[in-house]
Amino acid sequence: MVTPDDVAYIAKLANIPVSDEEKQQFAQAFAETLTVIEELRELDNDGILPTHQVTGLKNVWREDVIDKEKMFSQQEALANTDKTYQGFFVVSRVLEEKDV
Amino acid sequence: MSKLNTLTLQQTLTGLKQKEFSLAELYQATLEAIDEKNKELNIYLTLNNEALKKAEKSSNLPLMGVPIAVKDNFCTQDLRTTASSKILNEFVPQFESTVTKKLLEAGGVILGKTNLDAWAHGSSTETSDYGRTLNPRNTDHLPGGSSGGSAAAVAADFCTIAIGSETAGSLRQPAAWCGAVALKPTYGRVSRYGVAAMASSTDSPGPIAKTVEDAAIMLNFLAGFDSNDATTSSQPVPDFTAQLGKSLKGIKIGVLYQDIAGLEMVNEQLEKQLSVFKDLGAIVGKTPALNPRYAISVYTVVQRGEVSSNLARYDGIRYGSNRSHFGAEAKRRQMLGTYTLSTGYAGKYYELAQRIRTLFIEDLNHLFEKYDVLIAPTSPGFAKKIGVTKRAAMFGELEDMLLEPSSLAGLPGINVPYYRDPETNLFLGLNFITPMWQEALAVQVADAFEKNTNWNTWRSKS
Numbered sequence: 001m002v003t004p005d006d007v008a009y010i011a012k013l014a015n016i017p018v019s020d021e022e023k024q025q026f027a028q029a030f031a032e033t034l035t036v037i038e039e040l041r042e043l044d045n046d047g048i049l050p051t052h053q054v055t056g057l058k059n060v061w062r063e064d065v066i067d068k069e070k071m072f073s074q075q076e077a078l079a080n081t082d083k084t085y086q087g088f089f090v091v092s093r094v095l096e097e098k099d100v
Numbered sequence: 101m102s103k104l105n106t107l108t109l110q111q112t113l114t115g116l117k118q119k120e121f122s123l124a125e126l127y128q129a130t131l132e133a134i135d136e137k138n139k140e141l142n143i144y145l146t147l148n149n150e151a152l153k154k155a156e157k158s159s160n161l162p163l164m165g166v167p168i169a170v171k172d173n174f175c176t177q178d179l180r181t182t183a184s185s186k187i188l189n190e191f192v193p194q195f196e197s198t199v200t201k202k203l204l205e206a207g208g209v210i211l212g213k214t215n216l217d218a219w220a221h222g223s224s225t226e227t228s229d230y231g232r233t234l235n236p237r238n239t240d241h242l243p244g245g246s247s248g249g250s251a252a253a254v255a256a257d258f259c260t261i262a263i264g265s266e267t268a269g270s271l272r273q274p275a276a277w278c279g280a281v282a283l284k285p286t287y288g289r290v291s292r293y294g295v296a297a298m299a300s301s302t303d304s305p306g307p308i309a310k311t312v313e314d315a316a317i318m319l320n321f322l323a324g325f326d327s328n329d330a331t332t333s334s335q336p337v338p339d340f341t342a343q344l345g346k347s348l349k350g351i352k353i354g355v356l357y358q359d360i361a362g363l364e365m366v367n368e369q370l371e372k373q374l375s376v377f378k379d380l381g382a383i384v385g386k387t388p389a390l391n392p393r394y395a396i397s398v399y400t401v402v403q404r405g406e407v408s409s410n411l412a413r414y415d416g417i418r419y420g421s422n423r424s425h426f427g428a429e430a431k432r433r434q435m436l437g438t439y440t441l442s443t444g445y446a447g448k449y450y451e452l453a454q455r456i457r458t459l460f461i462e463d464l465n466h467l468f469e470k471y472d473v474l475i476a477p478t479s480p481g482f483a484k485k486i487g488v489t490k491r492a493a494m495f496g497e498l499e500d501m502l503l504e505p506s507s508l509a510g511l512p513g514i515n516v517p518y519y520r521d522p523e524t525n526l527f528l529g530l531n532f533i534t535p536m537w538q539e540a541l542a543v544q545v546a547d548a549f550e551k552n553t554n555w556n557t558w559r560s561k562s
Contacts, residue, residue, distance in 0.1 A: 007435070014408060014438040015415075016431050017424045030436060037397045037440075037449060040456050050454030051461060053301050053331070054510030054536075055288040060330040070328075076194045080419030091417055 002030040104129040105257040108558050109166060109314035112260050116164045123165050126260075127152045130167050130211065134258050141234045143252045144212035145172050146180045154209045161207025163321065168203060169253035169262035171246075172213035173220055174305070175294040176200050179210065183296040184228035185218040187414055187425045197294025198326045199263060199305045206321040211259055214249025219411065220265065220298045221429050222246055223273055223499040226489045229427060234486070237279055237525050241483040244274030244499070250308045251278040261318055262308040265292075267299045268399050268507035269478075269500030271306050272515035276529025277483035279517045279557060281550075282308045283315035283543070286536045287510035288333040290319075291326035297410040299403040300331070302507050310558040312516060312547040316340040319539065335537055343544035349381030351545065354471030356389045357502060366477035366528055369519040373530070376552050382545070387471070390463040394456055395504035396497045401440050401453035402508070408437025461509045468535050473545050476502050478515045478529035503531065512539045514546045517555040527555070 004023035007030070011018045018026065074087055083090040104126045107115065115121055138144055148154075155165030170176065173183040175193035182188045200210060217227040225248025226232040233248045235241040236256035243252040247264025251274035254262050264271045266284045275282030283306050290305045297303060307318035320341065325334045355374065358367055377384050411434050416422035426434070440449035467474060479499055497504075506513055511533050518530040530549070534542040554560045 002439075006439075010435045010439050010442070013442065014434050015412070015423055016426065016434060018431065018435075022428075022431070026432060026435060029432060030439065033400060033436060034449075037401055037453070040394060040397050040452055043394060043456055043459060045452065045455040045459065048455045048458050050451050051458045051508075052454055054461070055331055055333055057288075057331065057333070062327060070195075072194055077418070079194055080191055081417065083417070089417055 002027045002034070103133075103257070105133050105260075106558065107260070108310045109261045109317055110311070112166055113164055116159070123155045123159060124152065127155060127167060130258065130260075133256065137236070137256060138258070140239065141236055141252060141256060142231050143214055143233055143249050143256060143258055144169070145182060145184070145215050145230055145249070147212040148179055148210050151209050151211050158207035158209060163203070163207035165207055165209050166260040167211035168208045169212060169214050169250050169259035170200060170210050171216055171250045171262075171264045173216060173265060173296040174200050174263065175296075176210055176213065179213065181213065181296075182230070183219050184216045184230055185425075185427065185430070186229040187416070187420045189421070191419050193294070195294065198291035198328055199295070199322055202321055203263070208321070214247075214253050214262065216249055217246040218427050219296065219430050220246035220267065220270060221407070221433055222489065223269060224484070224489045225249060225252075225274070226486065227427070227429055232486060235278060235483050235526075237527065238483070241485055241526060242277070242488065244277035244479070244483060246270040246274075247282075247308060248274045251275045251280050251282070254278065254280045254308050254310060261310070261314055263305065264308050265295055265303060265305045266507070267302045267304075267403060269503040271308060272478050272503055272513060272529065272531055273500055275308050275515045276478035276517070276527065279520065279527035280308055281310065281312055281315050281514065281516050281546075281556075282306065283319055283514045283539065284507070284512060285319060285323065285539055286512045288331050289335075289512070289537070289539070290322045291329040291332050293326055293328035299406040300410060301402065301406060302510070311556060312514065312543055312550050313341065313344060315514065316344065316540075316543045316547075338540055340540050340543055343540045344547050346544055347381060348377065348545060348548050351382045351473065352471045353377055353382050353384045353545070354387045354467055354474045355384065356387065356474055356476040357392065358386050359388065360392065362480055363477060366480060369528055370477055370530065373518050373549075373553065376549055380548055380552065385471070387467060389467060390460055390505065392501045392505050395460060395508060396501055398453045398456045398460070398508060399500075399504045400497055401449050402457065404433050404437035405441045405450055406437070408434045408441060457508050460505045464506060464509050464511065472534070473541060474533040476531055478502065478531040482521065482524065482526040482528065506533045511536055512542055514539075514542045516546045516550050518549070518553070520555055
């Protein structure tokens with residue numbers, strides 16, 4: 001059972017704005033999808049290890065050196081946003097002033 | 101001679117080499133087709149105005165400046181890249197994806213960027229924020245997806261060859277619906293760097309082409325280790341065209357999914373084609389396999405989980421609009437992924453799905469002890485009618501069911517047409533699966549089938 005309140009909480013975790021109508025819709029869609037997923041329990045998976053990736057590669061490292069070809073100039077880095085201030089990105093406020 | 105835009109890659113390269121026609125003539129024919137039909141079909145979201153100029157500068161390189169359609173989830177420097185989401189409506193990448201970089205270095209030209217389901221979340225190209233693409237074979241129908249724009253670009257001869265990406269079906273299913281060829285490489289064979297990430301553990305870029313040979317030629321340029329994608333393999337890259345034309349004598353082909361409900365029509369048509377392989381000396385046997393219905397659930401959990409992580413980066417700070425602009429499907433997928441990965445549920449859903457994934461891998465490994473190649477219909481049916489996605493939440497997963505087991509295992513596969521309905525002009529596609537890193541074998545068998553049947557519209561013309 002997934003409630004609209006559950007959806008609101010997940011939406012907060014996922015940083016996705018949802019309307020009240022969407023909360024209802026998503027709760028129903030989630031419940032339906034989870035029912036389909038439950039079918040996996042029909043298969044015997046005792047002692048089976050999970051597969052997270054298929055290449056078998058492990059701990060792929062690279063030399064800790066600077067590759068200038070991969071670097072953006074400040075101008076290039078800022079090219080895809082209008083929200084800049086004196087050559088910096090403008091971000092949302094995450095700290096608020098509070099009366100002590 | 102046929103119109104130049106209808107030539108295969110191989111024919112185009114030969115014609116250019118022998119100076120039977122010029123690049124200017126090739127581009128003129130291609131752009132005329134686009135001018136005439138792109139408005140209706142909605143295949144290209146962005147066209148590259150510099151294409152012919154760039155082509156003429158590339159004429160001495162292996163790909164000789166041929167026009168290539170690229171799915172709009174590949175970052176292309178100075179050419180808008182949207183992933184068919186309005187979030188990226190204004191995004192002009194400052195860098196080149198590895199795949200498009202390799203294309204350009206080989207002398208390919210990006211003619212334009214093609215439509216997809218927004219963020220590649222779908223199997224119809226109906227869920228794009230820029231409107232649906234229509235199937236060029238029959239415009240009452242969808243092209244499939246998510247690389248529907250690239251498959252349609254090939255079917256409409258809007259390009260010589262196209263590039264797409266697949267997570268579980270997104271190359272092969274639209275190719276099947278559009279009567280084209282698609283080659284999904286082994287996971288890790290082709291770099292994901294610069295592709296708008298969907299499911300990192302299965303995303304595989306690859307070609308959509310007019311013939312099997314064309315797809316193999318193109319994969320030669322795309323494959324190989326990339327220091328920008330730590331999941332690419334340093335396995336040696338063979339010549340994927342090397343086994344073309346070799347005899348199928350003694351090759352063991354296993355036919356899957358004969359007993360699955362709902363596949364009666366596609367299996368009946370396939371039955372009529374099996375003699376083609378036998379006549380070529382292959383040994384054909386039908387075999388049971390783990391029911392692909394379970395792969396729908398595994399894929400749904402794995403893909404949503406990886407989506408929730410990958411789409412977290414779209415914060416609207418450095419590029420793109422803010423997160424309120426996500427469409428309903430992207431919201432739904434990210435949130436379901438967040439839920440199944442959250443404390444208390446990760447074991448119940450995510451770990452369970454990854455264990456069943458192991459069962460699929462073991463099942464396929466077991467089948468490859470008996471068979472060299474596995475075949476099955478690519479899709480449970482013909483291209484669906486426009487509007488169908490509005491009614492079905494699990495639409496894409498059902499359409500991709502037959503591709504999900506091998507995709508979750510990272511295996512390569514190739515789709516070729518194996519039937520055309522004379523009334524609707526719609527196609528069915530046949531999928532050839534081989535063990536990891538054995539694309540060349542899939543190419544060999546698929547090419548033999550293509551050349552010994554008349555289903556490929558580009559070959560049967562010549």
